[in-house]
Amino acid sequence: GESVGLHLPTLSVQEGDNSIINCAYSNSASDYFIWYKQESGKGPQFIIDIRSNMDKRQGQRVTVLLNKTVKHLSLQIAATQPGDSAVYFCAEAPTSGTYKYIFGTGTRLKVLA
C-alpha cells in the first residue's frame, strides 16, 4: 500500500538510464544534507550525505551534488534499476549540533522496464 502521497512530483526513467533528482533547500545556514529513499510501506532509508564544505560526493551508483550558491541539491543514480523505484527525499540540518532535519516533500522515481 501507499505510504506516501499520490501527488508527488514523478520522474520516469528507462531502466539502465541515469536518473537525476533535484531538491531546493531553504536555509542558507544548513551545513549537512542527506538523501533518503522510501519504498512503499517502509521507513526512509539513508542513501548518501554531504557536508557544506563539499560540492560532490560519490557512493555506489549514486552521486550527490551540492550548489550552495543557489541552494540546490541533486541526486544522480547511475544505470537505474527497477529496485530504485521509490520516493526520494532530501533533508537539511540547519546548523551543526541542531539535529532537526527538515525534509522536502519528495520525488517519486518510476523505473520503466
Add this chain to the structure above:
Amino acid sequence: GAGVSQSPSNKVTEKGKDVELRCDPISGHTALYWYRQSLGQGLEFLIYFQGNSAPDKSGLPSDRFSAERTGGSVSTLTIQRTQQEDSAVYLCASSLFSTMNTEAFFGQGTRLTVV
C-alpha cells in the same frame, strides 16, 4: 535489534480515544526523533530527544501530543483524544550524537488511522 523498531505497525482507533506509539532506537544511539508523514506530504518534525537534555518539542502540533523517553532508550508518543486529522504514518528515527551531524536511521513507522 539491528535497527529502529516501532510498534504497532498499524493502529486503527476511534475518534476521541488515546493512543500510544512505541519506538525502540538502535542500541547506543542517544538521539531520537519523531516525525509524522501524512499522505502527499513530506516528513513533519514532531520532537527530538538527546540524552538527558530537555527535548525539543517545537514540532508537536497541539497539546494533545506528548512524548517520553525512558532511560535514554525507548520512547513513547502519546496522542490524546485523537482526531481524524491525526491519521498519518508516525516515524521514529535515531542517530549517534556527535559534534557533527550524522545520518538518522528510521523505523518502518506506525500507520495510524482514526475513524
